[in-house]
Amino acid sequence: MLQTTSYITLLAQAAPVTGGATRLSLVAGLTIFVLAIFVGFEIIRKIPPTLHTPLMSGSNAISGITVVGAMLAAGADLPWFGTLLGTVAVVLAMINVVGGFLVTHRMLQMFRRKD
Amino acid sequence: MDKSSLINLTYLVSAVLFILALKGMTHPRTAVQGNLSGALGMLLAIGATFVDPQTFEYAWIVVGLVLGSILGAVLAVRVQMIAMPQMVALLNGFGGGASMLVAGAELFKASPPATAEAVAMVASGLIGTVTFTGSLVAFAKLQEICFSKPLAFQGQQAANALLAAAALGFGAVVVANPEYGWAYLAVVVLASVLGVLLVAPIGGADMPVVIALLNSYSGLAAAATGFVLGNSVLIIAGSLVGASGVILTQIMCKAMNRSLTNVLFGRMQAALAGSPADDVYGGRVKSATADDIAILFESARRVVIVPGYGLAVAQAQHAVRELAGLLEARGTEVEYAIHPVAGRMPGHMNVLLAEADVPYEKLKEMDEINPSFAETDVALVIGANDVVNPLARTDPKSPIAGMPILNVDQARTVVVIKRSLSPGFAGIPNPLFAMDNTLMYFADGKKAVLDLAAAVKSL
Numbered sequence: 281m282l283q284t285t286s287y288i289t290l291l292a293q294a295a296p297v298t299g300g301a302t303r304l305s306l307v308a309g310l311t312i313f314v315l316a317i318f319v320g321f322e323i324i325r326k327i328p329p330t331l332h333t334p335l336m337s338g339s340n341a342i343s344g345i346t347v348v349g350a351m352l353a354a355g356a357d358l359p360w361f362g363t364l365l366g367t368v369a370v371v372l373a374m375i376n377v378v379g380g381f382l383v384t385h386r387m388l389q390m391f392r393r394k395d
Numbered sequence: 396m397d398k399s400s401l402i403n404l405t406y407l408v409s410a411v412l413f414i415l416a417l418k419g420m421t422h423p424r425t426a427v428q429g430n431l432s433g434a435l436g437m438l439l440a441i442g443a444t445f446v447d448p449q450t451f452e453y454a455w456i457v458v459g460l461v462l463g464s465i466l467g468a469v470l471a472v473r474v475q476m477i478a479m480p481q482m483v484a485l486l487n488g489f490g491g492g493a494s495m496l497v498a499g500a501e502l503f504k505a506s507p508p509a510t511a512e513a514v515a516m517v518a519s520g521l522i523g524t525v526t527f528t529g530s531l532v533a534f535a536k537l538q539e540i541c542f543s544k545p546l547a548f549q550g551q552q553a554a555n556a557l558l559a560a561a562a563l564g565f566g567a568v569v570v571a572n573p574e575y576g577w578a579y580l581a582v583v584v585l586a587s588v589l590g591v592l593l594v595a596p597i598g599g600a601d602m603p604v605v606i607a608l609l610n611s612y613s614g615l616a617a618a619a620t621g622f623v624l625g626n627s628v629l630i631i632a633g634s635l636v637g638a639s640g641v642i643l644t645q646i647m648c649k650a651m652n653r654s655l656t657n658v659l660f661g662r663m664q665a666a667l668a669g670s671p672a673d674d675v676y677g678g679r680v681k682s683a684t685a686d687d688i689a690i691l692f693e694s695a696r697r698v699v700i701v702p703g704y705g706l707a708v709a710q711a712q713h714a715v716r717e718l719a720g721l722l723e724a725r726g727t728e729v730e731y732a733i734h735p736v737a738g739r740m741p742g743h744m745n746v747l748l749a750e751a752d753v754p755y756e757k758l759k760e761m762d763e764i765n766p767s768f769a770e771t772d773v774a775l776v777i778g779a780n781d782v783v784n785p786l787a788r789t790d791p792k793s794p795i796a797g798m799p800i801l802n803v804d805q806a807r808t809v810v811v812i813k814r815s816l817s818p819g820f821a822g823i824p825n826p827l828f829a830m831d832n833t834l835m836y837f838a839d840g841k842k843a844v845l846d847l848a849a850a851v852k853s854l
Binding site for chain 2: 323325347381
C-alpha cells in the first residue's frame with residue numbers, strides 16, 4: 281500500500297517532455313523496477329516446468345520491448361551514425377519480438393489437448 | 396486528454412498485457428491466449444511509440460520494423476524444435492545487442508545525459524554487450540559451429556576480472572563526461588571480449604544454465620535501457636524477463652546440484668574420481684533383445700519412460716509415442732519421467748515430446764514421479780545416463796553426489812536403451828547398468844524403439 285502511494289506521487293512529480301511520453305525520474309523508475317521484479321517472481325514461480333521453454337522464448341519476445349527505445353532513436357533528429365545505430369537496434373529488437381512470439385505460438389499449439 | 400498521457404496510458408496497458416502473458420503461461424490451457432496478449436501488448440507499445448511527437452523521421456523506423464519482422468518470422472517458422480536452445484540463445488543475443496545500440500544512440504543526442512542516465516547507459520551497454528557476444532558463443536556451441544570444446548586457459552578468471560574492471564573504469568569516464576563517445580565504445584569493446592570469455596569455457600551439459608542466465612541478462616539490459624530513456628514499459632517488461640531468467644537459472648542449478656559460481660567458473664571434477672568402469676560393470680551387465688523386453692511389457696501394468704537427450708538426438712520421439720500407444724492399447728499405464736536437465740534448455744524435452752503428440756498430462760516432473768517408481772513394473776530409460784545414476788544418492792565422493800536423480804533403480808525391472816556403456820557428461824560409470832534388475836538393450840535409440848514396437852505388436 282505504502283509502495284503504491286509513493287509510486288503514484290513519484291509519477292506525478294516526473295517531468296513531461298514536450299508532448300511525448302513522460303520521462304520518469306530515477307526514483308520513479310527504480311520504484312517500478314523493484315515492484316515489477318516482485319510481480320515477476322510471484323508469477324513465474326507458478327509456471328510448470330513443462331512450459332519453461334515457451335516461457336523463455338515468450339519472455340524473450342517481451343524483452344524485445346527495447347524496440348520502443350530503438351524506434352525513438354531511429355526516428356530522432358540525430359547525426360547519421362546515431363540513426364544507423366537506432367535502425368539496426370529496431371531490426372534486432374523486432375527479430376526478437378516477431379521471432380519470439382511466433383515460435384512460442386508454434387510450441388504452445390503442440391501443448392493443446394488433443395481430442 | 397493530452398497526447399503524452401495517452402501514450403503513457405497505452406504503455407501501462409502494454410505492461411499489464413505482458414504480466415497477463417506470463418500469467419497465462421501458468422497452465423498449458425491458457426498459455427496460447429497468454430502469448431497472444433503479450434503480442435497485443437507489444438503491438439500497442441509500438442503503435443504508441445509510432446505516434447510519439449518526439450519522432451522526427453519515420454522512414455528508418457519502418458525499414459527496421461519491416462526487415463526485423465521478416466527475419467524474425469523466417470527464423471520462427473523454420474527452426475526445428477530440437478534447435479530451440481540455439482534459437483533462444485540467438486534471440487537473447489539480439490535483445491542484448493539492441494539495448495546496447497539504443498544506449499549508444501543516446502550519445503548522439505544534442506543534450507548530454509544527466510548522471511543517472513549516463514549510469515544507466517553504461518549498464519545497458521555493458522550488460523547488453525555481454526549478452527550479445529555471450530549468446531553468440533552459446534549459439535555457436537549449440538549449433539556446433541565452433542567453441543564446441545570448452546575453451547579454458549590459465550588465469551582466465553583474472554583476465555575476466557581485469558576486463559570487467561577496465562570496462563567499469565571506462566564506464567566511469569562516460570558518467571563523468573557523457574560527451575566522450577570513445578569511452579562508451581571502449582566499454583562496448585571490452586564487454587564484447589568479456590562476453591566471449593565468460594561463455595567459452597562452459598561445457599555443453601551446462602548450457603541450460605547459461606541460456607537461462609543470458610535470458611535474464613537480456614531482460615536486465617532492456618530494463619537498463621528503460622532507465623536511459625526514463626520509459627516505464629521498458630523497465631517493467633525488462634524486469635519481468637530478468638526475474639524469469641533468474642528463477643530458471645536457479646531451477647537448472649538445483650537440478651544439476653551445482654552453484655551458479657561453480658557452473659560459471661568451476662569445472663566438473665576430473666573423471667578419474669570414483670571406481671573404474673571395469674570394477675563397476677565386470678561381467679554383471681545383462682544384455683537383452685527386443686523380444687525379451689516385449690515379454691516383460693506383456694505382464695507390466697505400469698511402465699515409465701525416461702527420455703534423455705540421446706532420445707532427442709536419435710529423433711526417436713515419434714517412435715516412443717507409438718510404442719506407448721501400443722502398450723496403452725494393451726491396458727498398460729504409461730507415463731514419462733522428465734528430469735529438469737533432460738534437454739538442452741529448461742523444458743526442452745517436454746516440447747520435443749509434445750511435438751510428437753505426447754499429451755502433456757503424461758509428462759511428469761521428477762518430484763512427482765519419483766515416489767511411484769517402487770510401483771512401476773518397467774522403467775524404460777532411453778538415452779539418459781547421469782540423471783538416473785544411483786551414485787548421486789549413495790556415493791558422497793562421486794562428482795554427482797547429491798544431484799537430484801530419477802530413482803529408476805527402484806522399479807521392478809529397468810530396461811536401458813543405449814548404444815554402449817560409455818559414460819555421460821559426468822564421465823563416471825553408472826552402477827544402474829550392472830544391477831540385478833537391469834537389462835541393457837544396446838542399439839541406436841530410434842531403431843531400438845521401433846524394434847520394440849514391432850515385438851510388442853507380434854505378441
